[in-house]
Each structure stands twice: as C-alpha cells, then as structure tokens.
Amino acid sequence: MAGGSTTSVRRTGVRVVVVGDQGTGKSSLIASVAGGSDTFPENVPPVLPPTRLPADLFPDCVPVTIIDTSSSPENKSKLAEELKRADAVVLTYACDQPARLGRLSDFWLRELHQLQVKVPVVVVGCKLDLRNEYEQMTLEQVMSPLMQQFREIETCMECSAVSQMQVPEVFYFAQKAVLHPTAPLFDQETQTLKPLCLKALKRIFILCDQDMDGALSDAELNNFQVKCFNAPLQPAEIVGVKRVVQEKLPEGVNQQGLTLIGFLFLHALFIEKGRIETTWNVLRKFGYDDDIKLRDDIFPVPTRRAPDQSVELTSEAVEFLRGIFHLFDNDNDGAIRQAELDDLFSTVPESPWDEASYKDAAERTALGDLSLNGFLAEWALMTLLEPAQSLANLIYIGYSGDPASALRVTRRRSVDRKKQQTERNVFHCLVFGPKEAGKSALLNSFIGRHFSENYTSTTGEHYATNVVHQLGGTTKTLILREIPEDRVKKFLSHKESLAACDVAVFAYDSSDEHSWKRASELLYEVARQGEESGFGVPCLCIALKADLEPYPMAEQDSARVCQDMGIEAPIPVSVKLRDLNCVFNRIVSAAEHPHLSIPETETGRNRKQYRRLVNHSLMFVSVGTAVVIAGLTAYRAYTARKNSSS
Template sequence: MSALMYTGQRTGVRVVVAGDRGTGKSTLIAAVATDAFDPNVPPVLPPTRLAADMFPDFVPLTIIDTSSSLENCSKRNEELKRADVVVITYACDQPMTLTRLTTYWLLELRHLEVKVPVILVGCKLDLRNPQEQMSMEQVMSPIMHQFREIQTCIECSASAPVQVPEVFYYASKAVLHPTAPLFDQETQGLQPRCIRALKRIFTLCDRDMDGALNDEELNDFQVKCFNAPLQPEEIVRVKRVVHERKPEGVNDIGLTPKGFYYLHTLFIERERIETTWSVLRKFGYDDDLKLREDILVLPSKRSPDQSMELTNEAVEHLKGIFRINDHDNDGALQPRELDNLFSTAPENPWSEAPYKDAAERTASGNLPLNAFLSEWALMTLLNPKQSLANLIYVGYNGSPASAIHVTRRRSVDRKRQKTERNVFSCFVFGPKNAGKSTLLNSFIGRPFPKSETIPTGERYAVNVVNQIGGNKTLVLREIPEDKVKTYLSDKTFLTACDVAVFVHDSSSEHSWKRSRELLVDVAKQVEQSGYGVPCLLIAAKDDLGAYPMAVRDSLVISHELGIGAPVRVSMKLSTMNDVFYKIVNAAEHPHLSIPETEAMRNRKKYLQLVNRSLMCVSDVLYQITVGAAAAVVGLAAYRVYAARRNASG
C-alpha cells in the first residue's frame, strides 16, 4: 500500500457490496469492521463505517450490505445507483457463483446504468477444493476484457484471515485514484487527456524552456509534489531506468516529455497510480482531468446587464502565446499550430460550436491574430469560466482577477451616456431568408455563396471593428426566427444584448412585415424589462431592387420608434454601407436608438402632465406658504408695536 495521502476533493467513499446469497458478503464486511471472524452474522448488515485512518488515503468508507432476494431487488438497485464503487462477491467453493458474475451481476449493473468501478471478490478462499485450483489470471482476464468497468479481482478469506482489508483498500483506491481517466487498458498506454495534462505540468516545470527537465528542475518537481528532495543517485537511477526502456526519453540536458510520460506509465503498470494522481492533483486537476472549481474563481455577484471581458494583462499574454506558436511567423496560426497551442488543455475548445467557424480565416484556413483574440473575447463573453480555465491551460499564471474583469452595468452606461466596454454583443433578428446568415458571413470575410445554402440554428460571428476611439470587438448572434417567442418569454433574455439589429429582405413585402413584427415584439420587451437596448434596421439584398412600400414604411416606423433610418446593404455586391461600424456606434451610445412604442410615449406624456400638475400645486403651496409667513410676521410686528405704545403711555 502506498504512503501517499489522497489530496482530492472527496470526503468519503460509498461502497456497495452485492452478490449471490451465501457468497460471504455480510461476513466479509463484519470481518473488516471488527478485525475478527464471526460465523453467525445477520443476513444483511446495517451501513458500516470504516474510520478514515484505516487506509493511507485517510478517507472514511461507508459500506452498504445488500440482500440478494427478489423481494429486496428494488432497494438493492437503489443502493447500487448511489454507489461510488461496487464490490461483487462470489464464493470460491461454489463455481456457479463465479459464472453468475457474467451471466447476471455485471449485466445487471449495465442495465441499471451504474457507471462506477467494480471490484470482483472471491470469498471463502480457504474452502476451495484443492483439486480445483486454477489460475486467477486465466479465469479473470477474459472477464475483465469484456467488462472494462472491472478495476480489480481479488480472492480472500474472512476466517483464515486472508486479504480482507485489501478488498476495501482496492475499492477505495478505485474511487480515489481511478485508472480509466489515466490509462487505456486496450492500448496499454496513457489516455490522450492524461498526456495533455502531463504536458502542461512538464511545461510549467521546464522553467528555462529548453524542452527537458534538468536535475534541478526534476528535483524541484519532486519537492513540489511529494515534499521530499531527490538524492543525486536517485536522479541518476530514474534517468537510467527511463533510458533503458525509452531511449528518447532522456537527452544530454535531462528528462524529455516522452521520458516524463513513460515514467508515469511505469507508475501505473506497477500499480502505483496514486503517484501520478498526486502529481495531477498538486497541479489543480480533478478526477476528470480538468482544473478544479476552486481554482476557477470569478466574481459571483454581478447584475444581468453586466458582462465579462479579458483584461489587458490577459490579452498581452495571449499575444505572446500566439507569437510562440506561430512557428512560420506569417501572422496566422495554421490548424496544427492552433492544436499545438491547446495541446496542454483537455481539448481544443474551438473545435465545436459555438466557436468553430465563428472568426475570420485566411484563404488557406489559418487564424490571424485579430481573429484569435476575437475567439477569446467570444469565449469570455459566453463562458468566462471556460475562458479562464483555458487561459491557465495555455500558461497564464496570474490571478483570476488579473485576467477577467466585470463590465459596468448597462443601466449606468445609459445614464452617463457612454460605455467603457470593449466587447459588444449584437443580437441579429429577422425572418428566414432575410439575409442574417449572409450578414454574419460577410462580417468574418466569407464570400457571398454562389448557391443558396441556408444554415439552420443559432450561430455566432466575431471580429474586430475599427473605431475612431479604438478598436472594438463585435459579437453577432443570429437568433432563429422560430425561437424568438421562446427567448422573449424570458424577461432576462435581452440583458445580454448591447444592440439589436433587424434584418429584412428589402425586395420582399413579407420579409419586411415580419421583421417589423419582430422589432415591435422586442421593443415591447425592452419597455417591460427596463433594460434599454439600442436597435437598428438593416435592409438587406439591396441589389434585388427595393419593395417600394417597405422603403416608405421602414422610414416611418424608424421615425415613430425613435431609431435611426434603415441601413441598406448588399452582401452580394459587397456594398455594406459601414453597417458594422454603425452597429458598434449604436452600442457605444447606449442612451440612443432605444425604441419607444406608442404605449411608452403615452406613458411619458402622462408622466409629464402629472409632473406639470405637481409643479403647479407646488407653486400654489409655495405662494400660500409665503403669504402665511408674511401674515405671521406682520402680526408679530403689530404686537411689538402695541406693547411699546402701552409701555410709553
């Protein structure tokens, strides 16, 4: 048993013991709890708790005994679903119970979708017929190959006693130091995510960035992880062992990444997996080989109309990472260079929606610096915790507060008539075939498609827009027409929106009318929510010839709602009329272009009338008060005069 103490987040392990009747479940539990053999234990024991100091990980175990009878099947199944690890017993003197492992118990766990480690335990080892001795490896190897959830197979005897504590040590170890996340039994190699985590750790320890851990760096790694230095002869021995098995694992400087990975493969093969887990947990990883939640600390208290952005410090770090990975110095990352940049993260976060294809690419499919930073801005806006985690994965070692900050409330921005935000979120509304997707494509430099391909669902496009006061990042979010009603039923939906645009096909009467309906629906929601959202109309497909009534009506409704005149664009002719600049400009002036419906205008008129009435009342009261005060002063003066006259008489 290892002397390494568990350093993860678990405070206990729940072990559920199941198996055929008479296989020794209850006797096994009683034996480990009392350190004695009792042949007369009850059929089913109550929950049994083993003290934390019984095993080297210092994590207490709760052992749940179960009945194998049909009438208690439901209760047993509920316990199995709550288990952290399942122990299934068979009797060494009853071969049929061994067969039942594969014909019933393991299949039943899969049927119940119990996805936890399984320990197979042969009890009553002392009662096995000497004539039926068999190789445990030969018997269990095909079973373990078929059921990969099996972590360990062990045989024991409660009466002898033989290997009783070891059963529950292995059960605890399977939970606290799981094998599956680190090692692939099929290939007999490290899992890809484990290699990525170890690569990050290696990179952090390789302080001089020469691609190898020298003796000093190797010793510092040992002290950090295990609080004990390596003696010079131990370092020599480690490098010799690695070199004998993996020659490329050592060079003239020291231990290479391949040698570092092989060392951990060796730990796992020699059943010292807790050593590798200790290293991973020391560097902040959880059981899924992701950074622990307690490391990813972000401001918890923020209003719905606040967002999160990267700080200048984080942006400068990302620029440095970009330059390091741009090996050919062409100002853009090739797909393999981007994959290498994220090779110390669990996976490339931009390989799937909403980040995939959300930023501008070169003709050869590479990612320029502005597009790289735009992707980070998008990730920070949508999922700041994921953004922070990936910042740390790629080498950022500052505090979370120095990487991501919370923007000022939009309601405050409206009052001050300016904003300090650098990233703006724009919701793109419009009916089908209005040109929303083409607008997004144009924003990230994609040519107008020759064939009509209409993407479905929600998507994003992000890019940098050059402004006079400095570059801003604009995020366009396409809102599917069929989801607008559902989205607007959520009163907080528009709080994440800095500006809303409404696209319509300027050649289609139906498209304009539907876009107008969407604008009115959003305007009502803006009024009800109290979060002012600037709005802008976009008349797309200007090359097709405008529908006359749409031109006139759009100007009228723009005037009635108090927003700017429609921006006419043609993506096909690349006539964009500075539309993205105008979108950002609307977002930068959050007190303008907020639509007002007739109901809102009537309400304002009513409030103005009430205010005027109150002012009139105030004036009357003031005059009355002044007159009364004058009368009081006059009365007082008269009394003084009368008193003096009487005194002189």
C-alpha cells in the same frame, strides 16, 4: 518520482457494499477486518449491521463503511437499494467451490449492469484456506477473461478470514478504487493513458518546464516532486528515474532532462505497477477533480451581475492571448493553421470552438487559417457567452496570473445611457430581419467570406465576430448574432431579452416591398419590448441588396418610418458588390453612443409625455405647498411678535 497519497477533495467517506452467493464468506470477511485481531471471529451472524472502519486504518485516512448483504430472494429489493448507494462493490466467491465461479458473470455482474451500478468492483475469492491444493488454475487464469469482459472490475484477489490472509487488503483496494480509480486514467485493453489524462499531464509538464526547453531538468523535476509529494528527490533518485525511462524509452530523456514522452511514460508505468495513487496525487495537486477537469473553485467567475451587464477579458488576459498566438504561430505568418490551433488546445479537455456558436464564427484566411484578430474575437465571443468556460480554457492553455484578473464585469448599460458613453470593448449586436433578406450574407461579409447566390435558411445559432478599427486608431470587438424570423417571438417573450444587447440591426431586401414591411414590424416589436422592459437599445436599419432595383417608394417609406421613430435613415449595403458603406463601423458607433438611436413608438411617446405631465404637475404642487408653508411660517412669526409686544 516518489509515490504518495491524497484524496479527492469531495470525499469524506467510502461506502463499500459486499455481495455474493450465500455461503461465500461475506460476513466472516467483514467481521475479520472489523475485529482488528489475528483471531478468526466465532458465531458470526448471517448478516452484519453496517461496519465502520477507522479512518487511520489505510494511508488515505478516509473512513470506510462496509455494508453486508443477504443474497436471499426476499431481500432482493434491499440489496438493490444498497447497491445503488455504493461507492464500490466487493463481489465474493468461495475458493473451495470452483464449479460456482460462473455465477459471477452469469448473475452478479449482469445484475449490476441491470441496476446501472457504475462503480468499481473488487472480485474476492474467500476461504482460500479451504481450496483444493491440487487445483491447477491460477487466479490470473480464472479472472483474466472475466476482467476482459467486465471493465468495471478494478482488481481480483484471494483471501482467508480464518488465517487472516489479505483481509484488510480487500477493503484497502476497494477504497483505493474509489479514491484513485483506474478507469478515468488508463485503458486496460490498449495499456495506454486515456486522452483526458494525457491532456492533463501535458499541461502539468508545460507548467513545470519553467525554461520552456521541452524537458524537465533535475531542478525542475525536484520542484515538481516537492510540490506533489512534499519531499525532495535525492540526486541518486533522479538518476535512477531517468535511467528507468531511458532503458525502456530512449527518447524519454535528452541532454536537458526528462522529456514529455518520458514524463508520460513514467505515469503509465506507475499505473501498470499498481501505483495509480501517484498519478492521482499529481493531478489533484494541480487542481484536477475526479473527472480529470480543473475544479470549479479555481475559476472565480463573477456570478452576481445585472442582466444588462456583460463579462469581458481584461487587457492582461488579452496580452497573454497575444503572446500565446505568436508562440504557436510557428511560421510567423500572422495566422494559426488548424494543426497549430489543435496543438494550442491540446491541454484543454475538449476543443472549445467545435460547438455551433463558435464554429466558423471568426475570420479565416483563404487557406483556412485563423488571424490574430479572428483568434481574439473568438475569445471575446466565448467570454460573452460562457465566462466560466472562457476562464477555464485560459487556465488550461497556461494562464498563470491571478484568475480574478482575467475577467471584468462591464458597467450596466442603463448607466451607460445616462452617462451618454460606454467603457465596453466588446459590443453585442442582434440582427433581425425577414427570411431571404440577406442577414447571413451580412454576417459572412463581416468575417471576410465571399458572397454566395445559394440561399440557405438559418436554423441554429449563427454568430460572426471580428475586430473593428475605428477612426482615431481605437479598436472594438463586434459580435453579430442572427435572430431567425421564426424565432423572434420566442426570443422577445423573455422580459430581459434585450438586456444583453448593445445595438439591434434590422436588415431587409431593399428590392422587396414585403421584406421592408416585415422589417419595420420587427423594428416596432423590438422598440415596444425595449420601452416595456426598460432595456431599450440603439437601432439601425440596413437596406440590403442595394445592387438590385429598389421597389417604388422604398427610400421615402423607410426614411419616414425611421424618422418617426427617431432613428437614422436606412443604410444601403450591397454584400454582393462588397459595397458595405462602413456599416460595421456605424454599428459600433451606435453602440458607443448608447443614448442615441433608441426608437420610440407612438405609445412610448404618449407614455413619456404623460410622465412629463405628471412630473410637471407634481412640481407645481411642490411649489404651491412650499408657498403655503412659507406663508404659515410668516404668519406664526407675526402672531408671536404681536403677542409678545402686548
């Protein structure tokens, strides 16, 4: 693979601040590179004004602005200000004053740490022409311990402004350290590629391995070269590349071509040889930014949507995920083991389902494996909560279709209610209820977990998601979100809190009188919030722990309240006995008929009746007005005819 240069899409210039002790040659170094001649500049002022190098001086064609500084105590605040604005720092010392080398570590590098200046540092020995020719210490001997201690040092070099030796190279390496930094890609201590870099290069390799045989053939290697460097490889060059890899790493090449191990080895070799711009060029051609993550502009996530709209995966994206699932289900048992799931996400910067919202949110087998339904349900949950992240992860794992075709924005829920039907495939259900009602047990039963007598109060986010099979063979994805009792007030304090909800469930312990009373209060609060905000949602009550003795008058009281509010009577459920009474199908059915089961409070009914009365009165006023206008028109016509006949 040939080298090349490119720049970060965000860089329009590089600001290099030159620091060091007085008399180390800072200003002479800057004046020498700015002069552009082979003559050492005379009468250099103590501190130069900002100096801008032409954009075409270096291969990346990005202009460099050099800031000279004074090391005198009275200019300390000015120095600190400049350092905080730096993209890179050139730290100078005088080659003819080896006794003062300790100032680099004892003062300057520690000063950068105190100021929290986290940019690449190029350490430069100036006045090379004045160094004692009998000095035995080499640059590597002097600087190696320093680079081990201070990882921000990108490179060390020596130069002479008088003899024009390696002067432009100082600022070339400073610019290169900004545009093509080593730290994000390579661990200098272990001499290995860093995890994010490995993940990105693995994804690039998979994308280039068109025939999916685990190796880049000569043709695939050539296509990769053309894409990244706009120039094909000659046959002799391809042979040479593979020979280099095979000599150092025999398993890096096989009969099919360059393997993944060989591909990664090549990039590590480029970086070790100082050709880090080659790897950066590859990463940027495939859409990666300076943080080794795909650029945001690659993800066309719809940002303009109403509060009662949500985002779902399209059928095209779902089919891709089905294919990926079967590809990584190596033993074809219909489930993905954790190791297989880790492999699937090995090209993603961070495993997406380690966060609380997704961890343990889907159904798993007795062995802890993820079924296809669980896999698709997890993606549906991620798309609902974080559409941009979902789309990014789709692309990371190899989705090559048009990114805009992967997501769809659903129709507004308010429109669904008016049309009395919905086109959604994913339903979001909020589960309310008092403490110890059995909400968590209900969610756990939804994803196939065994009932446990041990009670643990829910404190954080708790989601459960699964595919629900409806009569007629249709399937919908249901997402349950538990709202702890002590968080209901805060949750409902937002006017649009119910906008993203398709159905609300109110769970209570049917053997506990207080539990039902609190559940009915929560039902009233949610109903009132829906009426006031205009985001009313279908509601269901679930009488949990139906295996226990119900409290007296339980069924009559709860049925009466539900009837008064215009919703279905409570559904008895025993999670312990696995007698679920088709509760999840009934939740989906309520969501599919968004105009039904919306509770009404007495205040809401009065308000609705008042509006009807006002509208009725307006109708009479309109009819009366129309009659008056018609009468006036007839009278005017009659008068006109009478006047004309006379």
